[in-house]
Amino acid sequence: xxxxxxxxxxxxxxxxxxxxxxxxxxxxxxxxxxxxxxxxxxxxxxxxxxxxxxxxxxxxxxxxxxxxxxxxxxxxxxxxxxxxxxxxxxxxxxxxxxxxxxxxxxxxxxxxxxx
Amino acid sequence: xxxxxxxxxxxxxxxxxxxxxxxxxxxxxxxxxxxxxxxxxxxxxxxxxxxxxxxxxxxxxxxxxxxxxxxxxxxxxxxxxxxxxxxxxxxxxxxxxxxxxxxxxxxxxxxxxxxx
Numbered sequence: 001x002x003x004x005x006x007x008x009x010x011x012x013x014x015x016x017x018x019x020x021x022x023x024x025x026x027x028x029x030x031x032x033x034x035x036x037x038x039x040x041x042x043x044x045x046x047x048x049x050x051x052x053x054x055x056x057x058x059x060x061x062x063x064x065x066x067x068x069x070x071x072x073x074x075x076x077x078x079x080x081x082x083x084x085x086x087x088x089x090x091x092x093x094x095x096x097x098x099x100x101x102x103x104x105x106x107x108x109x110x111x112x113x114x115x
Numbered sequence: 116x117x118x119x120x121x122x123x124x125x126x127x128x129x130x131x132x133x134x135x136x137x138x139x140x141x142x143x144x145x146x147x148x149x150x151x152x153x154x155x156x157x158x159x160x161x162x163x164x165x166x167x168x169x170x171x172x173x174x175x176x177x178x179x180x181x182x183x184x185x186x187x188x189x190x191x192x193x194x195x196x197x198x199x200x201x202x203x204x205x206x207x208x209x210x211x212x213x214x215x216x217x218x219x220x221x222x223x224x225x226x227x228x229x230x231x
Contacts, residue, residue, distance in 0.1 A: 031217050042224065043206065048217035056218040088158055096217065103150070104219060106160035 002027065003025060004093050004107035012113045018079040021110045023091030025072050031055070031096030032074035034066060037088040046089075049074055050096045064097045079111075117142045119209050121222035127228050128197055133137040136192040138207030144168075146212035149183065149190045152217065163205075166190060184190045197229045 005024045014018050018058050022105035032045040033056075045058040066076040072093075078085055088111050092104035118141040121180060128134045139147065141156055151163040166183050174181045178195045204226045208219040 014230070033217050035221075041227035045218050045220070048214075056214050058218070064187075073150060090160060092160075092219075094217070100196070103162055104151070104217075105162060105166050108157070108159045111158075 004091055006089075006091050006107040006110050008110060009108065010111045010113075012115065013081050013113050015081055015083060015096050017081050018077065019081060019112060020075055020077045021073045021089055021091075021112075022091075023076075023107060025074070025091075027107060029093035029095055030043030030072055030103075031053055031094045032068055032072065032075070033094075034076050034090045035049075035090045035092065036060075037090060037109075038084075038086070043090070046076065055096075081114045085112065087112060116209055117144075117220045119182055119220050119222035120208055121205075121207055121223050122226050123225045124223070125228070127230065130199060131196050132229075133193060133195050133226065134197050134229075136193065136205050136207075136227065138190045138193075138222060140188050140190065140207070140209045142209060142211055142212040143211060147212045148212075150210070151190075151192050152182065152206045152208060154206060154224070156203075160206070163192075164189040194227075197218045197227075201231055202227060202229045206229045 007022045031050045033048040048056040052068045063079045068074045088109045090109045091107045094104045095102045120139045147168045149166045152160040180193045182191045204224045206224045207222045
């Protein structure tokens with residue numbers, strides 16, 4: 001079974017631009033979560049989508065948004081980029097059903113650099 | 116509020132030594148889930164183990180073992196006879212049932228360096 005895939009793997013943008021990152025979950029998984037990893041703040045939860053609906057949300061400004069499509073693929077968008085948005089963005093997928101032995105499996109991440 | 120603390124920022128050992136990575140968590144939920152992930156230099160988080168709050172059995176998988184103690188809110192990870200390939204950053208994480216498993220709260224991570 002293929003794992004979680006993220007595109008692009010690397011991205012360089014300038015301040016003020018906007019960016020869209022993509023995540024394809026493991027086949028059969030309906031939940032996709034996004035995390036931001038920086039040296040200073042560590043791994044922080046951004047949001048989770050389940051069956052095209054945002055189910056959980058972290059403490060990030062409105063510049064960070066996401067969506068999920070009917071095939072469970074997800075995108076996240078960051079508008080008006082700031083230098084502090086430079087980070088590794090990780091996507092994770094899971095069945096989304098807590099009653100089972102459900103676990104989040106992570107993709108390789110997208111490394112975003114804002115200049 | 117939920118919180119995960121990994122007090123050890125960096126640990127350095129020599130190959131074949133045993134090493135324990137500490138994890139202390141805080142939660143008000145009675146049903147929660149604890150995880151350990153490994154992050155090698157490539158960046159991808161690799162799942163190691165999941166433990167449910169109602170299951171305090173310790174677990175052993177090869178050279179890896181986990182000790183879950185609800186009384187001290189700890190979920191420690193021991194690597195026996197460490198190897199150079201174990202060098203990575205290890206993260207402990209917490210998920211609460213009310214978030215339906217979709218939100219992981221991570222500790223700051225422990226960077227393990229195993230020298231030959």
